[in-house]
Amino acid sequence: MERLLTIKDIAIELGISISTVSRALRGQPDVNAETRKAVVDLAEKLDYQPNKAALSLLNKHTNTIGVLVPNLDYFFATAIKGIDEAALEAGYTVMVCQSNESYGKELINTKRLLESRVDGFIISVSSDTKIVDHFKKIQDKGIPMVFFDRDVNELQAPKILLNNFEGGYIATKHLINKGYSKIAFLGGPERMSISNQRFEGYKSALKEAGIKFNVKFVEHGDFNQEYAYVNTNELLRAKQKPDAIFAMSDRLAIGAMQSIKKHGLRIPDDIGLIGFNNEPITNLLSPSISTIDQPAFEMGKTAARLFIEMMNNDSTASSDNIVLKPKLIVRESTMRK
Amino acid sequence: MERLLTIKDIAIELGISISTVSRALRGQPDVNAETRKAVVDLAEKLDYQPNKAALSLLNKHTNTIGVLVPNLDYFFATAIKGIDEAALEAGYTVMVCQSNESYGKELINTKRLLESRVDGFIISVSSDTKIVDHFKKIQDKGIPMVFFDRDVNELQAPKILLNNFEGGYIATKHLINKGYSKIAFLGGPERMSISNQRFEGYKSALKEAGIKFNVKFVEHGDFNQEYAYVNTNELLRAKQKPDAIFAMSDRLAIGAMQSIKKHGLRIPDDIGLIGFNNEPITNLLSPSISTIDQPAFEMGKTAARLFIEMMNNDSTASSDNIVLKPKLIVRESTMRK
DNA sequence: TTGTAGGCGTTATCAC
DNA sequence: GTGATAACGCCTACAA
Numbered sequence: 001m002e003r004l005l006t007i008k009d010i011a012i013e014l015g016i017s018i019s020t021v022s023r024a025l026r027g028q029p030d031v032n033a034e035t036r037k038a039v040v041d042l043a044e045k046l047d048y049q050p051n052k053a054a055l056s057l058l059n060k061h062t063n064t065i066g067v068l069v070p071n072l073d074y075f076f077a078t079a080i081k082g083i084d085e086a087a088l089e090a091g092y093t094v095m096v097c098q099s100n101e102s103y104g105k106e107l108i109n110t111k112r113l114l115e116s117r118v119d120g121f122i123i124s125v126s127s128d129t130k131i132v133d134h135f136k137k138i139q140d141k142g143i144p145m146v147f148f149d150r151d152v153n154e155l156q157a158p159k160i161l162l163n164n165f166e167g168g169y170i171a172t173k174h175l176i177n178k179g180y181s182k183i184a185f186l187g188g189p190e191r192m193s194i195s196n197q198r199f200e201g202y203k204s205a206l207k208e209a210g211i212k213f214n215v216k217f218v219e220h221g222d223f224n225q226e227y228a229y230v231n232t233n234e235l236l237r238a239k240q241k242p243d244a245i246f247a248m249s250d251r252l253a254i255g256a257m258q259s260i261k262k263h264g265l266r267i268p269d270d271i272g273l274i275g276f277n278n279e280p281i282t283n284l285l286s287p288s289i290s291t292i293d294q295p296a297f298e299m300g301k302t303a304a305r306l307f308i309e310m311m312n313n314d315s316t317a318s319s320d321n322i323v324l325k326p327k328l329i330v331r332e333s334t335m336r337k
Numbered sequence: 338m339e340r341l342l343t344i345k346d347i348a349i350e351l352g353i354s355i356s357t358v359s360r361a362l363r364g365q366p367d368v369n370a371e372t373r374k375a376v377v378d379l380a381e382k383l384d385y386q387p388n389k390a391a392l393s394l395l396n397k398h399t400n401t402i403g404v405l406v407p408n409l410d411y412f413f414a415t416a417i418k419g420i421d422e423a424a425l426e427a428g429y430t431v432m433v434c435q436s437n438e439s440y441g442k443e444l445i446n447t448k449r450l451l452e453s454r455v456d457g458f459i460i461s462v463s464s465d466t467k468i469v470d471h472f473k474k475i476q477d478k479g480i481p482m483v484f485f486d487r488d489v490n491e492l493q494a495p496k497i498l499l500n501n502f503e504g505g506y507i508a509t510k511h512l513i514n515k516g517y518s519k520i521a522f523l524g525g526p527e528r529m530s531i532s533n534q535r536f537e538g539y540k541s542a543l544k545e546a547g548i549k550f551n552v553k554f555v556e557h558g559d560f561n562q563e564y565a566y567v568n569t570n571e572l573l574r575a576k577q578k579p580d581a582i583f584a585m586s587d588r589l590a591i592g593a594m595q596s597i598k599k600h601g602l603r604i605p606d607d608i609g610l611i612g613f614n615n616e617p618i619t620n621l622l623s624p625s626i627s628t629i630d631q632p633a634f635e636m637g638k639t640a641a642r643l644f645i646e647m648m649n650n651d652s653t654a655s656s657d658n659i660v661l662k663p664k665l666i667v668r669e670s671t672m673r674k
Numbered sequence: 675t676t677g678t679a680g681g682c683g684t685t686a687t688c689a690c
Numbered sequence: 691g692t693g694a695t696a697a698c699g700c701c702t703a704c705a706a
Contacts, residue, residue, distance in 0.1 A: 049451045053390040054699035057682040077409035114386045286623040354693045391683035394698040
């Protein structure tokens with residue numbers, strides 16, 4: 001790589017000292033107007049860009065936030081937009097890494113971000129992550145971090161979460177209100193906090209309605225559509241068939257929908273279906289899928305703001321959780337006559 | 338931010354010199370085995386991470402690729418996965434910035450990436466970008482860059498493109514083969530290369546089939562679904578109605594579909610519809626939408642590989658375009674009996 | 675108003 | 691085998 005322009009080059013060109021150039025460029029008061037103009041003009045003409053690495057070495061901060069996400073699907077892409085916006089406002093740059101739901105990749109990314117000396121982290125852990133020592137180490141170093149969407153019980157750090165329990169509760173209750181009673185739950189990986197919390201909400205709504213919880217109506221597994229398809233097949237092949245399905249994500253709901261259609265059942269008449277996330281696609285499918293809205297953009301923005309606040313107050317220890325409210329979105333897939 | 342551990346700390350702790358620590362950590366041969374072990378163990382224990390900024394200052398490179406994309410929708414998210422994968426293999430880190438299709442944001446991002454001293458750029462320009470001086474400046478500095486997906490005629494640089502002309506051609510030809518003849522084109526912003534190339538392919542297919550090109554069947558506009566909805570309304574309200582629509586993106590096709598349904602027309606019987614991109618959603622809608630597949634992951638991976646090759650050969654001037662082939666995906670929306 | 679010197683974390687080049 | 695030292699690009703006392 002070519003050597004890029006430095007203030008030294010400008011100084012030499014102009015026959016003045018480096019410090020004067022530095023001062024002129026940063027608008028310090030004690031610089032002769034002419035000198036300043038000469039410097040600024042030349043810098044402009046030569047398209048000078050300060051070297052962040054040098055700054056970072058000097059200032060002990062990079063003005064960079066490391067963002068760790070499991071993937072770039074609709075939810076996270078939207079959340080990142082929110083993070084991006086808030087970060088930009090505050091003069092921060094964002095470095096995004098995706099783990100692809102893999103613990104190993106998350107580890108590598110964490111290391112890289114640490115080497116890049118990001119000022120802090122905004123994290124949503126991979127579903128594959130069982131031990132969180134890599135995050136504990138970050139904390140030990142006194143580097144602030146904020147978690148969002150996916151909770152990590154083992155870690156004391158500020159978290160921006162959705163009230164997943166409530167989400168599961170209102171989804172299930174909605175199904176019950178619509179007259180469904182044999183409600184199945186399509187979950188994510190067993191240990192996943194968000195999946196489990198939604199599951200608890202589901203059970204709570206059943207209990208409240210006096211409906212006995214039935215283990216046979218519960219399926220757990222991976223995060224993808226194919227899995228949901230297979231598991232729904234199983235539910236529909238069983239002797240005891242559900243008359244409604246609450247899927248813990250829209251992706252899973254779509255997989256379920258495909259299975260239901262393949263079985264020749266009608267939604268919502270034969271079987272009700274509700275998802276979670278309010279991905280735009282749920283409104284385009286036929287029938288459109290009822291779901292629980294999760295304010296992705298707002299979550300990202302809030303996470304970034306909280307992070308920036310922490311940076312400003314130097315309070316890396318804040319551990320207040322911010323819990324956002326889920327919202328029921330009723331569409332055709334649960335509108336049984 | 339706290340001061341992070343440095344090799345100096347390790348040196349002091351161990352009562353040896355900084356250079357020895359450096360050598361030990363980097364596995365240089367001329368270090369006493371015991372010394373090495375002491376250093377490595379302590380570094381491990383204290384979770385030492387080298388400071389990239391210092392390295393970068395010294396080495397004049399950052400091992401970082403700046404990636405500039407218009408957004409994080411399905412296509413770009415997938416392409417970024419490809420870039421990521423290839424970059425990781427080669428020891429590069431990726432910094433992703435999205436312009437939100439805004440020229441101003443693209444400018445800011447370019448500047449930031451430049452300040453971060455990325456070793457080079459992988460770029461897909463915003464649809465809003467009319468002048469490309471900011472990219473010319475990068476070239477002038479001798480920093481390598483690779484473009485993908487969206488072409489920029491004014492710039493001489495390697496590009497990974499889809500054969501958009503061919504894509505437009507095969508999409509239109511498919512409609513013609515299915516018996517449609519009054520085929521409308523739903524385009525993106527007027528100046529956009531990809532939109533225009535697809536448009537040319539469309540016209541070429543019409544001509545070949547002896548179908549007279551009709552300006553009234555052409556709509557241009559923004560990139561989003563709502564726009565496509567409005568413009569399709571217009572097409573369907575006109576005296577001369579099309580019997581098929583070729584939308585230059587799946588997003589637009591979805592907007593068109595909503596409009597068609599609202600008008601009470603049946604797809605594919607009353608009106609045929611084909612999109613472009615092969616977003617997964619097109620296969621889930623009812624009817625499923627025929628489309629043109631664009632190998633997003635491969636494009637990203639190829640772009641990154643080309644970039645890395647350029648870095649290794651120090652040949653910043655290569656300007657071979659790599660043109661990938663589009664593939665027709667036939668689904669229900671064009672399967673007229 | 676301007677210049678000099680020291681330092682941020684790391685490596686490379688010499689010397690010992 | 692190990693240790694000083696200079697250098698990377700920049701900023702900030704301090705000195706002039």
